[in-house]
Amino acid sequence: MNRSERTGSAAGFWSDTEKGGIGAWLLSTDHKRIGLLYFWSVFGFFLVGVVLGLILRLELMAPGRTIMGPDAYNAFFTVHGVVMIFLFIIPGIPGAFGNMLMPIQIGARDVAFPRLNLLSWWLYATGAGVILLSLVTGGGPPDTGWTFYLPFSGRTATNVSLAVFGVFIVGFSSILTGINFVTTIHRLRAEGMIWGRLPLFVWSLYATAWVQILATPILGITLVLIIAERILGVGLFDPSRGGDPLMYQHLFWIYSHPAVYIMVLPAMGVVSEIIPVFARKPIFGYKMIAFSSLAIAAAGSLVWGHHMFTSGMSDTAVLVFSFLSFIVAIPSAIKVFNWISTLYRGSISLDPPMLFALSFILLFSIGGLTGLILGAAATDVHVHDTHFVVGHFHYVMFGGAGFAFFAAMHYWLPKFYGRMYARRPAVIAWGLMFVGFNILYFTMKVLGMKGMPRRYYDYLPEFATLNLVSTIGSWILALGLAVMLVNLFRGLWKGEPVTEANPWGGATLEWTIPTPPPTENFAEEPVVTHGPYDFRGAGIP
Amino acid sequence: MSHATHRDYAGAKLGMWLFLFTEMLLFGGLFILYAVYLHRYPAEFAAAGHRLDLVLGTANTVILLTSSLLAALAVTAVQRDEGRVAFRALGGTILCAGLFLGIKYAEWSAKISHGIYPGSPDLAAGPPGESVFFGLYYLTTGLHGLHVLIGGVLLTVVARRVKGGRVHAGDYIWLENGALYWHLVDLVWIFIFPLYYLML
Ligand code: HEM
Ligand SMILES: [Cu+2]
Numbered sequence: 018m019n020r021s022e023r024t025g026s027a028a029g030f031w032s033d034t035e036k037g038g039i040g041a042w043l044l045s046t047d048h049k050r051i052g053l054l055y056f057w058s059v060f061g062f063f064l065v066g067v068v069l070g071l072i073l074r075l076e077l078m079a080p081g082r083t084i085m086g087p088d089a090y091n092a093f094f095t096v097h098g099v100v101m102i103f104l105f106i107i108p109g110i111p112g113a114f115g116n117m118l119m120p121i122q123i124g125a126r127d128v129a130f131p132r133l134n135l136l137s138w139w140l141y142a143t144g145a146g147v148i149l150l151s152l153v154t155g156g157g158p159p160d161t162g163w164t165f166y167l168p169f170s171g172r173t174a175t176n177v178s179l180a181v182f183g184v185f186i187v188g189f190s191s192i193l194t195g196i197n198f199v200t201t202i203h204r205l206r207a208e209g210m211i212w213g214r215l216p217l218f219v220w221s222l223y224a225t226a227w228v229q230i231l232a233t234p235i236l237g238i239t240l241v242l243i244i245a246e247r248i249l250g251v252g253l254f255d256p257s258r259g260g261d262p263l264m265y266q267h268l269f270w271i272y273s274h275p276a277v278y279i280m281v282l283p284a285m286g287v288v289s290e291i292i293p294v295f296a297r298k299p300i301f302g303y304k305m306i307a308f309s310s311l312a313i314a315a316a317g318s319l320v321w322g323h324h325m326f327t328s329g330m331s332d333t334a335v336l337v338f339s340f341l342s343f344i345v346a347i348p349s350a351i352k353v354f355n356w357i358s359t360l361y362r363g364s365i366s367l368d369p370p371m372l373f374a375l376s377f378i379l380l381f382s383i384g385g386l387t388g389l390i391l392g393a394a395a396t397d398v399h400v401h402d403t404h405f406v407v408g409h410f411h412y413v414m415f416g417g418a419g420f421a422f423f424a425a426m427h428y429w430l431p432k433f434y435g436r437m438y439a440r441r442p443a444v445i446a447w448g449l450m451f452v453g454f455n456i457l458y459f460t461m462k463v464l465g466m467k468g469m470p471r472r473y474y475d476y477l478p479e480f481a482t483l484n485l486v487s488t489i490g491s492w493i494l495a496l497g498l499a500v501m502l503v504n505l506f507r508g509l510w511k512g513e514p515v516t517e518a519n520p521w522g523g524a525t526l527e528w529t530i531p532t533p534p535p536t537e538n539f540a541e542e543p544v545v546t547h548g549p550y551d552f553r554g555a556g557i558p
Numbered sequence: 559m560s561h562a563t564h565r566d567y568a569g570a571k572l573g574m575w576l577f578l579f580t581e582m583l584l585f586g587g588l589f590i591l592y593a594v595y596l597h598r599y600p601a602e603f604a605a606a607g608h609r610l611d612l613v614l615g616t617a618n619t620v621i622l623l624t625s626s627l628l629a630a631l632a633v634t635a636v637q638r639d640e641g642r643v644a645f646r647a648l649g650g651t652i653l654c655a656g657l658f659l660g661i662k663y664a665e666w667s668a669k670i671s672h673g674i675y676p677g678s679p680d681l682a683a684g685p686p687g688e689s690v691f692f693g694l695y696y697l698t699t700g701l702h703g704l705h706v707l708i709g710g711v712l713l714t715v716v717a718r719r720v721k722g723g724r725v726h727a728g729d730y731i732w733l734e735n736g737a738l739y740w741h742l743v744d745l746v747w748i749f750i751f752p753l754y755y756l757m758l
Contacts, residue, residue, distance in 0.1 A: 129569045196576045204569040234580040238587030242697070250677035251693035253591065259686020264594060268587055 029435070029533035046131035047536060049433065052117030054138050059113055062104040062145065063419075067498065069097035074457070074491040076474055077484050090474035091160035092175070096152065098163030099180065103187050104145050106418050107276060110283035111194060111229075112141065114425045115222045117433060119198065121527040121534065122216045124207025124543040129200040137193040144186030151179035162472060164273070167254040167265040171246040178247050185240045188233045191279070195229030198222055207526075209545035216525045216549040217306050221286025224310040228275045228282070232318065236272035239265070266328055270321035278317045280414055281381070282310055284421030285352055288374045291428055292356050294523045295371035296363025299550040302355040309348035316345045326394045327401045335394045342392030349385055353378060368521070369443040373424035376451050380416025384409055387462060402472070405465025411458045423450075426505065431515050435533045438508025442500055449497030456490025524548075524555035567731055574735040578742045581705070585746050588698045592753060595690050602687025607754060609674070610695070614665045615755040618658050619747065625654030626744040629713070629737040632720075639727040641720055648717040648733075651740060655710035662703050666696075695754055702746055709743045712736050 030049050042050055073093055076083050085093070116134065120127055128134050152158045155176035161169055170177050202215070202223050215223075242265070245251050252258030254265040293300040300306065322330060322338030330338075356378055365371070387409040390396045400406065431437045460483045465471075469480045476484065519528040526545070530538060547554025596603050628650040635644035669692075673680035676696055681689040716736040719725040725733050 129566065130573060133573075192577075192580050196573050196580075199576060200569050200573045203572060204566055230576055230580055231583065234583035235587050238584050241701070242587075245676075245697055249693075249696075251697065252677070252689060253595075253693050253697075258682070259595075259599070259690045261594070261598075264591060268590070 029531060030536045031435075031533055044135070046127070046135050048116050048120050048127050048131065048134060049534060051134050051138050052113055052115070053433065055108065055112035055116055055141070056114075058138075058142060058145070059105055059109045062100050063109075064502075066097055066101040066105055067495065069093055069100065071491055071495055073097060074488045077476070078488040079485065080476055080478050080481050082475070085474070087474050088160065091162075091472075092158040094472055095159050095162050099148060099159070099184065101414070102163050102276075103184050104141075104148070106280045106414055107191060108141055108187070108194075109280075109422055110287060110418065110425065111198070111222055111225055111279070112138070114218075114287065114422075114429060115194075115198065115225075115283060118429060118527055119219055119222055120201065120205070121530065121538050122219050122525050122549075123202060123205060124210050124526055124539065124545060125201065125205035126537045126539065128197050129204055130197050133193055133197055137190045137197070140186050140190035140193070144183045144188075144190065147183030147186060148180055149183075151176040151183060155179060164269060165240075165243055166269075167243060167246060167262055168256075170243055171250075171255065178244050181240045181243050185237060188236050188240070191229050192233045192237075195226040195233070198226040199230065202226075207543045207545055213304075214545055214548045215307070217289035217300065217303070217310075218283070218286035218525075220307040221282045221289070221310045224314040225279050225282045228278050228314050228318070232272045232275040232279075235268060236276075239268040239272065242268070263325070263328055263330065266325050267321070270324045271318075274321040274324065275314070275318050277413065278314055280418045282313060284377065284381075284418040285310065287421045287425045287428075288356065288377050289352075290523070290525065291370050291374040291424055292359050293550045294521050295368060295374070296360050296365050297522070297552065298359055298363040299548075299552065300355070301358035301361075302351075303548070303550065305351055306355050309351045312348040313345060316341070316348065320345055320392075323392050323394075323397070326397045339392060339394040343389065346385065346389060346392075353382055353385075368427075369438075369440065369447060370424050370428035370521070372444065372447045373420050373427060376447070377417055377420045377424060380412050380420060380454070384412030384414075384417055387412065400465050402470060403465035404461040404469045404471055407471050408458045408460075408462035408465060411461070416454060416458070420450075423447075423501065428521065429527075430505070430509060431512075431520065431532075432527060433533050434509040435515055436509055436512040437515050437520070438504050438512055442504040446497045446501035446504060449500060450494055451497075453490050453493030453495070453497055457487050457494055458490070460484075460487040460490065519557075522552070522557050524550055524552045524557060529555075565729065565731065570731045570735065571738075574738055578738060581742055582746070585698070585701070585749075588694065588701070589749065589753075592694055592698075595687070595694065599685075599687025599690060602685050603691050606688045606691035606695075607757065610755050611665055611668070612755055614661050615751055618661050619751050621654050621658050621661070622744045622747050625651045625658075626741055628654070629740045633730070633733055633737050636720065636725060636730045636733055637727055641723065641726065644725075644733070645717055645720045648713055648720060652710055652713050652717065655706050655713070658706055659703060659710075662699065662706075666699075698750055698754070702743070702750060705743050705746070709736075709740050712739060 030047055042054060045051065045054075072084070073090070076085050076090055076093075116128070155178075156174040157176060159165075159170075159175045159177045159180045160173060161175075161177060165177065165181060170181075202219060206215075242251075242253060246254065251260075253260040254262045256262065289300060289306055320338060320342045322334055323342045326335050326339070387405070390400065391406065391409060427438070427443060464480055464483050464487070467480065467483075469476050469484075515532050518530060518532055520532075521528070524547070526543060527534070529543070628647045632644040632647035632651070635641075635647060669675065674692055675681075676689075676693050681692060713736050716725065716732050719732055
């Protein structure tokens with residue numbers, strides 16, 4: 018990754034190396050380099066996950082056995098889920114774009130604990146390595162689903178312990194990132210960067226970091242308990258020995274529901290940055306958006322039980338969790354309304370980052386509304402564990418957080434690479450992905466409504482047509498991804514050089530420093546005098 | 559802004575507190591399980607609790623409290639720039655950590671030799687509540703013991719820094735954070751002790 022000769026004098030943090038070679042990256046404590054390390058590793062795992070997803074869809078293309086048997090299918094959807102959740106979408110935006118941008122956006126030279134930051138990435142890489150190791154050693158890839166439900170995960174002969182241990186390590190990395198971000202945002206804001214002037218991306222990372230700190234330890238202990246069950250046979254969740262499997266589900270979802278906010282809050286932050294810049298208007302309702310991030314994080318910690326409506330909880334618990342789940346929809350809707358209001362009468366330019374941000378709003382809204390169907394206990398009983406659920410969470414995680422990740426790539430990567438991708442292929446890729454996505458996952462919702470269960474490798478003949486349509490959608494989506502990938506690669510390596518500091522006309526601090534940013538970000542400590550969406554204050558007409 | 563020379567004390571302490579918070583939550587998961595299963599098996603929990611060795615448990619409580627006091631003394635000593643005193647006090651803390659683990663080892667081996675361990679035939683033959691109790695006991699004290707070990711290692715590193723003069727009145731964040739960690743280890747035990755040895 019030696020780019021210094023290509024970008025010449027404006028090479029910024031790329032060229033500044035005391036230690037040369039790969040070590041200058043793997044041992045760097047510069048938040049921008051760590052951010053790029055995260056970016057490429059996370060993106061790599063996304064591609065692995067996509068290939069696994071496409072294989073799943075191929076199996077479901079036609080009824081009966083198509084390319085694999087039931088055991089292989091179990092392993093494939095488990096690994097697909099584990100990779101997508103723990104290695105892509107949870108660490109994705111905070112690890113990659115949070116690291117790259119948050120210190121710059123608050124006017125700091127780095128995060129509060131730079132070496133801890135590097136350790137976080139190494140823990141992520143180690144955990145990912147252990148997870149990969151679990152696929153090829155022991156009894157073969159885990160087949161429990163990414164939720165590792167006990168008692169089954171205590172008994173299966175596949176390599177669950179190692180995979181769970183890998184997830185534990187990745188969780189530790191997530192906790193350390195959270196601690197680092199909270200401390201940084203509290204301690205290292207530049208002069209004039211009062212809380213009311215924090216970019217909304219920073220606000221969303223702040224809320225996310227608290228969720229990472231408060232929820233991940235519960236996942237940690239839950240994973241430890243799975244390993245203990247497997248090695249010692251304690252029986253804490255085994256009804257035959259006095260345990261209660263429902264307790265496992267409680268502990269698991271106390272983390273894993275808030276985890277969806279670790280996925281989606283930073284994505285909302287990205288969208289809140291992009292919409293005002295490309296609508297050329299200050300964001301509407303800054304305070305409400307910032308506040309709703311905190312509200313989502315807080316209220317979202319109380320609704321885990323909606324994953325367990327059919328597991329045998331008491332009716333009271335079902336009622337309470339169902340009610341609370343509806344409450345979380347309010348702050349999410351506040352955000353959507355504020356984005357729409359920002360767009361209203363804006364002079365909108367449909368550049369690639371904006372296209373992805375707009376599709377986030379639409380896809381996330383569809384995902385969120387179908388979430389209400391799952392949050393209402395009565396309707397959830399009908400669609401529980403069907404493809405409706407698979408459709409719902411792909412809309413939120415992929416259509417939401419995934420598309421926001423792509424938006425962030427198209428918005429910020431040129432800033433860090435100093436080169437621009439081509440615009441037309443980017444738009445074509447977006448179009449293919451958007452169309453393919455909806456064909457792929459909307460049919461899943463319909464299938465689920467009709468009663469096709471999830472995690473089954475086979476289905477009744479009456480589901481054949483829709484499944485074929487869904488698989489065709491997955492190919493269109495994959496084609497779009499490939500176009501996006503090639504375009505991005507070409508752009509970042511050989512594209513048109515960007516040397517101006519502010520190609521999109523943003524008013525946040527990262528656009529005030531050179532492209533690519535210098536190692537210490539700011540030549541002198543910035544003094545902030547206007548808000549992040551005050552384009553006139555920033556001198557942008 | 560963080561320059562190489564300027565140290566952000568408040569930041570380092572904030573970070574440590576956040577980390578301690580996550581540690582409490584980690585144990586919190588086990589305490590939640592304890593609460594739920596106590597509710598379900600009150601009689602079995604009481605019976606099983608009586609089988610733990612109160613004398614050894616009390617001894618360990620006293621040892622940990624002493625060690626925490628010594629750690630606090632070490633911080634005060636360093637603030638007064640009495641490095642040698644601090645070093646000795648830390649030595650005492652580390653000694654206590656060793657003692658604690660020794661006693662825990664004796665306790666565990668006695669139980670195991672009586673056939674009380676997770677998944678043992680003895681427990682399987684008894685009422686389910688009892689095997690749940692001992693399962694939780696081993697997991698909780700085991701996790702706590704691991705923390706004692708980590709704390710001991712951490713304080714050894716700190717003690718070396720005190721001795722080498724790298725921790726002194728002008729910069730003792732290592733010692734302060736190390737001591738904070740040790741107080742957490744102590745605090746968690748202060749919950750474990752009554753719940754398992756005393757309450758029932
Ligand atoms: C081209 C992209 C993708 C395709 C074709 C795809 C397809 C699938 C399919 C067919 C299933 C299994 C349904 C079942 O049998 O129950 C599945 C499950 C899942 N997918 Fe994807 N997916 C893709 C991308 C993603 C992304 C981006 C994420 C997360 C960010 C994700 C997260 C999950 C999860 C968590 C599961 C559940 C696994 C389980 O049940 O244990 N997928 N996906
Ligand atoms: Cu949920």
